[in-house]
Amino acid sequence: MFVLTGTQPPEPIxxxxxxxxxxxxxxxGALAPFAVLLAAALATVTAFATLRQRATADRASLE
Known part of the structure; x- marks a missing residue:
């Protein structure tokens, strides 16, 4: 058994x-945040396209 004294430094591990x-x-897994950002961007573009199409259809139905 090796006993340390005050003058001997320990051996490095x-x-x-x-x-x-x-x-x-x-x-x-590291690319997951980028995938979430891409999905959010696609959802935003789809939502704006849907709103634009709905507005166009509503205007056409009023004429």
Whole structure:
């Protein structure tokens, strides 16, 4: 058993990290906020197109 004294520094612990890079699901998960933003933009464009078409149809029905 190794006992530390006040004059001996502890031996460093060597940590090796082995990584092959991110997995595919980590990349897809990182792109999730962009997908939400894209879906919101598409919903906004669709909503404005629907409102414009409805307004056009309402004007045509009044004539």
């Amino acid at each position: 060597v940590v090796e990290i082995a990584s092959d890079g991110p997995q595919w699901w980590e990349v897809v």
